[in-house]
Amino acid sequence: MTLPAASQPADAYAQLKSEFGSMTAASFQGRMAEYVASGTPIVAGTDDFFPELFTAMEVPFYFVVRQGLELAFHVGKGPEAVDGYNELGGSSSLCSLQKAAAYLLMKGRLPKPSAIVMTSTSCDGQTAVNEMMANYAPWSDVPKMSFDASFEKDEASMEYLGKQWMRFIPLVEKATGRKFDLDRLKEVCEESNRQTRLLFDFQELRRAVPSPVRAEWGFLAYMAARWSGCGRPLATAWLQRLFDTTERRVRDGKGIDGVEEKIRYAWFDILPCWSDQLFPRLERELGAVNLMDLYGYSAPWPVIDTSTLETIFTSFAKRFLIGNPMTRQIFALSTVYGGDAVHIAKNFKCDAILMPSHVGHKDGAASHRVVHDLFREIGVPFLVVGCDVFDERYMTSDVVFNKIEAFFDTSGLRR
Amino acid sequence: MSDSIRPAALKALLTAAASLRNPELDAWTSAGGRVIGYYCPFIPEELFLAGGFLPFRMRGTGSTDTDQADAFFDHLNCLVVGTGCDHLRRIYDNALHAPLEASFVYLLDHPRTMGSEEEGAEPIVRYYREQLSKLKEALENHFGVAVTVPALRAAISLCNETRRLQRRLYDLSVAPAPKVSASERAAVMMAGASMPKERYNALLSEALKELETAPETPGKALARLMIVGPAIEDPAFYEVFEEQGAAIVVDDTCFGARTVQALVDEEAPDPLTALAKYQVVDMPFCPKIGGSHAHRLRFIQEVVARYRVDGVIAQGYVSCDAWGCSYALLREAMQEAGIPYLRVEREYIHSESGQLSTRIQAFLETTGGRG
Numbered sequence: 001m002t003l004p005a006a007s008q009p010a011d012a013y014a015q016l017k018s019e020f021g022s023m024t025a026a027s028f029q030g031r032m033a034e035y036v037a038s039g040t041p042i043v044a045g046t047d048d049f050f051p052e053l054f055t056a057m058e059v060p061f062y063f064v065v066r067q068g069l070e071l072a073f074h075v076g077k078g079p080e081a082v083d084g085y086n087e088l089g090g091s092s093s094l095c096s097l098q099k100a101a102a103y104l105l106m107k108g109r110l111p112k113p114s115a116i117v118m119t120s121t122s123c124d125g126q127t128a129v130n131e132m133m134a135n136y137a138p139w140s141d142v143p144k145m146s147f148d149a150s151f152e153k154d155e156a157s158m159e160y161l162g163k164q165w166m167r168f169i170p171l172v173e174k175a176t177g178r179k180f181d182l183d184r185l186k187e188v189c190e191e192s193n194r195q196t197r198l199l200f201d202f203q204e205l206r207r208a209v210p211s212p213v214r215a216e217w218g219f220l221a222y223m224a225a226r227w228s229g230c231g232r233p234l235a236t237a238w239l240q241r242l243f244d245t246t247e248r249r250v251r252d253g254k255g256i257d258g259v260e261e262k263i264r265y266a267w268f269d270i271l272p273c274w275s276d277q278l279f280p281r282l283e284r285e286l287g288a289v290n291l292m293d294l295y296g297y298s299a300p301w302p303v304i305d306t307s308t309l310e311t312i313f314t315s316f317a318k319r320f321l322i323g324n325p326m327t328r329q330i331f332a333l334s335t336v337y338g339g340d341a342v343h344i345a346k347n348f349k350c351d352a353i354l355m356p357s358h359v360g361h362k363d364g365a366a367s368h369r370v371v372h373d374l375f376r377e378i379g380v381p382f383l384v385v386g387c388d389v390f391d392e393r394y395m396t397s398d399v400v401f402n403k404i405e406a407f408f409d410t411s412g413l414r415r
Numbered sequence: 416m417s418d419s420i421r422p423a424a425l426k427a428l429l430t431a432a433a434s435l436r437n438p439e440l441d442a443w444t445s446a447g448g449r450v451i452g453y454y455c456p457f458i459p460e461e462l463f464l465a466g467g468f469l470p471f472r473m474r475g476t477g478s479t480d481t482d483q484a485d486a487f488f489d490h491l492n493c494l495v496v497g498t499g500c501d502h503l504r505r506i507y508d509n510a511l512h513a514p515l516e517a518s519f520v521y522l523l524d525h526p527r528t529m530g531s532e533e534e535g536a537e538p539i540v541r542y543y544r545e546q547l548s549k550l551k552e553a554l555e556n557h558f559g560v561a562v563t564v565p566a567l568r569a570a571i572s573l574c575n576e577t578r579r580l581q582r583r584l585y586d587l588s589v590a591p592a593p594k595v596s597a598s599e600r601a602a603v604m605m606a607g608a609s610m611p612k613e614r615y616n617a618l619l620s621e622a623l624k625e626l627e628t629a630p631e632t633p634g635k636a637l638a639r640l641m642i643v644g645p646a647i648e649d650p651a652f653y654e655v656f657e658e659q660g661a662a663i664v665v666d667d668t669c670f671g672a673r674t675v676q677a678l679v680d681e682e683a684p685d686p687l688t689a690l691a692k693y694q695v696v697d698m699p700f701c702p703k704i705g706g707s708h709a710h711r712l713r714f715i716q717e718v719v720a721r722y723r724v725d726g727v728i729a730q731g732y733v734s735c736d737a738w739g740c741s742y743a744l745l746r747e748a749m750q751e752a753g754i755p756y757l758r759v760e761r762e763y764i765h766s767e768s769g770q771l772s773t774r775i776q777a778f779l780e781t782t783g784g785r786g
Contacts, residue, residue, distance in 0.1 A: 088743040088746075089742055089743050089746040089758055090739055090740045090742060090743035091731075091735070091736045091738075091739020091740045091742075092733065092739065092760060093733050093734045093736065093739065094736050094739065094740060095736075102740070102743075106743070118528075118705060119528075120526075120527035120528045120705050123501050123736070124500050124501045124502075124703060124735075124736040124737045125736040125740070127527060127702075127703060127705055127737065128702070128736050128737055128739070128740030128741065129740070130705050131702060131705060131706070131707075131708050131740065131741065131744070132740060132743065132744065134705075134706060134708070135708050135709070135744050146528045146529070146530075146705045146706050147528065148526045148527060148528040148530070148539050148542070148705075149527070150524055150542070151498040151504070151522070151524045151525075152524045152546075156545075157524075160538075160542055163538075164538065167534070330501065333504075333507075333508055334505065334508040334509075334512075335508070362501050362502065362734050362736070363501040363502075363504065363505055366501075366502065366505030366506075366508070366509065367505060367508065369509065369512060370508055370509065370512050373512070
């Protein structure tokens with residue numbers, strides 16, 4: 001049931017953000033210190049391959065590279081971790097987030113897990129961090145499994161990965177003492193299906209002109225569905241409230257409060273850790289609104305087929321290899337990333353697309369020509385920025401702003 | 416041996432490696448032979464040989480920029496790229512996008528882990544076997560050739576013979592004063608993936624006979640070094656070390672010793688499975704393969720002992736995360752083993768001789784080479 005527009009609280013989004021904060025605090029990630037203190041068995045993984053399994057088994061899980069955000073960049077220690085990694089003698093061009101995670105690992109600052117799950121995606125940097133984790137001496141006694149993800153995206157390839165992943169269940173049971181219950185997993189998967197449906201519905205609302213919300217809301221919705229509250233009714237309810245609030249805003253023809261929308265663009269990569277120094281200024285000085293980022297874009301999220309354990313895990317493989325934003329960007333052809341960007345440009349009525357081309361994304365740098373030509377075909381201006389979305393020292397937000405401003409000027413978009 | 420008394424066969428091999436086109440390759444294409452370009456040693460050239468193609472490992476030897484790329488690509492009928500790393504996958508994308516002469520551009524899905532301890536590599540070998548089978552069918556359909564089991568067996572046998580000969584080439588460096596320099600050895604290894612295999616084997620066999628019976632070279636290198644990392648496709652890179660009096664006696668690189676340590680099983684009931692197993696299990700591993708560090712370290716330690724290596728050079732391209740990150744682990748292992756270690760991060764196009772020379776001089780001090 002939706003409320004009439006008049007009864008909407010003025011600060012509905014502030015309320016949603018506050019609820020999101022509470023949800024995150026109550027999530028596995030938010031309670032990690034508590035688990036460590038109580039000796040609760042934890043599983044570490046190198047991406048969010050199948051969060052539904054951990055929700056169903058109530059086994060705390062953390063995504064190793066994300067710790068670079070949580071324990072370094074989000075607490076002002078990103079540069080220190082990046083520099084610390086460089087002293088370890090690894091790759092100087094590694095993504096700064098992976099550098100931070102690898103540094104935290106090698107310095108013993110990550111919670112020691114009871115089991116580790118690794119898969120050969122999405123990028124070389126991730127595989128390299130997997131290898132550091134697999135060979136980290138203090139964790140040598142931790143049982144770990146490493147799985148091979150196919151680059152092919154056909155049915156057989158999905159089954160190939162799904163069947164491998166299924167073998168992780170007995171290891172989790174043994175390592176954590178938690179019992180696996182197929183019926184419970186099915187319930188969680190059904191809830192997860194409702195969440196991804198809401199993600200998509202919410203995304204459809206964002207086609208509206210003027211844009212009802214900033215790109216960050218797409219990212220938060222993804223976080224709620226995949227990281228903080230995957231398969232949990234609390235997160236589903238939050239997503240529903242986000243949808244309802246935004247639907248009312250669209251119905252009322254309202255754009256973002258206090259912003260006169262003049263230029264619509266998408267920042268099609270990860271939102272920078274220094275977003276606050278860039279996007280508000282673009283809104284304020286140029287009336288330029290960021291509609292979409294990589295994680296806030298819900299390309300096809302395959303529905304989990306809950307018929308059997310095998311179909312569930314094959315669906316997990318499909319979600320990871322077809323739906324996961326980072327996999328689409330890196331572990332697929334350039335035309336997949338480029339095609340998504342073109343879809344956004346056309347369907348969300350973008351005046352321009354910015355390809356941040358994060359320096360850690362070497363695959364992205366090698367895609368410029370292909371993606372640029374796709375945009376030339378549809379006649380939408382396209383800019384490669386070339387910044388570091390985590391470590392602002394590489395290219396300051398002021399320099400990025402200047403590049404974007406000049407690009408909008410030369411493209412005739414400034415009004 | 417001075418240049419003037421090098422075997423003629425060796426000189427022919429060095430010529431074949433010195434540029435992107437070579438007389439042997441030209442003779443092949445002039446006679447109507449087909450050439451398949453491929454990236455990465457994880458792609459089995461036996462499959463191409465069995466189809467009657469000349470497999471050519473893609474490289475940029477001698478390039479100072481990318482201007483030669485178009486001319487280089489024009490002799491290819493086919494390009495096969497593996498999915499092993501981010502860079503290779505994007506080479507495929509760009510090859511599709513660029514107006515190449517090659518009529519057939521193929522992406523081969525390559526496994527990137529070694530498998531689990533409990534099940535071993537069997538599921539991964541099976542998967543890769545299927546991918547090889549798909550490539551075989553695609554070649555057959557596109558070019559109207561038949562890649563038969565007897566032809567595969569013959570190709571496996573031919574390539575194993577190449578590996579045996581190349582091992583003998585490396586054996587020449589076990590002696591206190593190696594009879595071939597690292598730059599020559601690297602060129603001979605590259606020639607092996609740049610010309611018809613039978614001709615290569617004949618030339619290498621002839622060169623080895625002369626080299627093996629030649630008198631011992633007097634003198635001794637200041638230090639015996641091992642070099643590890645991705646492909647070194649410009650022998651001039653080795654020359655910088657040699658100019659400082661060091662001998663690179665062995666390596667673990669994509670064109671080097673890594674590719675000759677194991678042989679493909681010639682007796683296996685299914686040749687495609689034998690090839691898949693060789694690529695995924697038997698060949699010492701590149702760090703893009705998850706779980707390979709311990710295997711690679713074991714290989715390096717064995718080789719260090721056998722070749723009496725004084726120090727290890729870890730080289731890699733600036734943007735290669737797989738090798739770059741593996742060096743954090745390798746450095747730790749070398750420190751524990753007390754083996755002097757130098758990390759060299761470089762650009763693909765060799766252009767930093769001066770800086771590198773200075774670093775090598777300093778490193779030789781740590782190995783005792785200048786003492």
